[in-house]
Amino acid sequence: MSVLVFADARGGEIAKAAHEAIFYGKQIADKTSSTVTVLTYGDVSNENLEKLGNYGASKVLVNRSITEENDQTLSALVAEAVNAEGARVIVFSFDPIGKVLAPRLSAKIEAGLVAGVTSIPEIEGNAMTVSKNVFSGKAFAKYRINTEVKILSLLPNSFQVSTTDATASVEEFAPSVSDGRLKVKELRAVGGEGIPLPEAELVVSAGRGLKGPENWGIVQELADELGAATACSRPVSDMDWRPHHEHVGQTGIAIRPNLYIAAGISGAIQHLAGVNGSKTIVVINTDPEAPFFKAADYGVVGDAFEVLPRLTEAVKNFKAAN
Numbered sequence: 001m002s003v004l005v006f007a008d009a010r011g012g013e014i015a016k017a018a019h020e021a022i023f024y025g026k027q028i029a030d031k032t033s034s035t036v037t038v039l040t041y042g043d044v045s046n047e048n049l050e051k052l053g054n055y056g057a058s059k060v061l062v063n064r065s066i067t068e069e070n071d072q073t074l075s076a077l078v079a080e081a082v083n084a085e086g087a088r089v090i091v092f093s094f095d096p097i098g099k100v101l102a103p104r105l106s107a108k109i110e111a112g113l114v115a116g117v118t119s120i121p122e123i124e125g126n127a128m129t130v131s132k133n134v135f136s137g138k139a140f141a142k143y144r145i146n147t148e149v150k151i152l153s154l155l156p157n158s159f160q161v162s163t164t165d166a167t168a169s170v171e172e173f174a175p176s177v178s179d180g181r182l183k184v185k186e187l188r189a190v191g192g193e194g195i196p197l198p199e200a201e202l203v204v205s206a207g208r209g210l211k212g213p214e215n216w217g218i219v220q221e222l223a224d225e226l227g228a229a230t231a232c233s234r235p236v237s238d239m240d241w242r243p244h245h246e247h248v249g250q251t252g253i254a255i256r257p258n259l260y261i262a263a264g265i266s267g268a269i270q271h272l273a274g275v276n277g278s279k280t281i282v283v284i285n286t287d288p289e290a291p292f293f294k295a296a297d298y299g300v301v302g303d304a305f306e307v308l309p310r311l312t313e314a315v316k317n318f319k320a321a322n
């Protein structure tokens, strides 16, 4: 028996979330005296694949003939790998590709699925119990899964990954799978060149308190100094002050960075739903009664137009002195 981890390799790169999923799979493998096999696809260098051993993989199966992200083809590929490896636990990342592949595979092989898990499973006989956030992150629930084959998808940024020097063996894996009835005609990347928001460890975000798009320079300057991604509240993207891929919250992207700095954002429940998994929250708001302060680790009652530039200055000084 092995733990099979699906690793997205869009553009030939293994995503950070996939590294976390492999590390997570390794924790399960250690508990069940098994090993981790990673399944990936496309044009990834052997060197990068061997390095997946750093995160806990023993073996990597790669299908180089599949180069496009087609749900039907990829879920058929994973099903073949489950058979070939005799996998009893399959791990995905709860990212856009994992969100479509895991349910497809679950239906295809009749395996129970818990999506968006945040804990290492407790194992009792054939059953596993895992936690996940519910009610927009206000509570967590425990789910028990007892089908023979179990599928888990891991919420990104839920675990601090540690690495070793171990390397994985790499094997080509090319069973015959159909091309699928759906075809990807065009894949257009949005999000520019910066750090992808779901993967960012540091995020500087701003809301309607910034008054207009012409003022975003002070947000960007702090983000640049910190090496952070930028985000915004929903009305800001609705008004086209910022692009939609920066909108975080219940209807936007859910993020869990180590540091979330929110300037001029009130902290409505729908906004908090997407950011309250952040490890440290810093809130800057002129209104001491702003709801966001209740969720903040550090709060600055002040004008974002004064506080953000001073924070940028402080980061610059700190970097110069260290």
Ligand SMILES: Cc1cc2nc3c(=O)[nH]c(=O)nc-3n(C[C@H](O)[C@H](O)[C@H](O)COP(=O)(O)OP(=O)(O)OC[C@H]3O[C@@H](n4cnc5c(N)ncnc54)[C@H](O)[C@@H]3O)c2cc1C
Pocket: 206, 207, 208, 209, 210, 232, 233, 234, 235, 236, 247, 248, 249, 250, 251, 252, 263, 264, 265, 266, 267, 268, 269, 270, 271, 274, 284, 285, 286, 287, 290, 302, 303, 304, 305
């Ligand atoms: C179904 C539904 C889904 C939603 N989904 C989302 C979502 O995913 N994400 C999201 O963000 N919202 C979402 N919303 C909207 C949400 O309810 C709030 O309206 C929104 O988050 C408010 O954005 P804001 O805090 O930027 O603006 P405001 O509520 O206008 O708050 C601006 C804040 O800036 C402060 N401020 C003003 N001037 C300054 C200054 N100079 N310096 C510092 N602070 C200042 C004010 O005191 C105020 O607290 C959703 C709403 C609904 C109904």
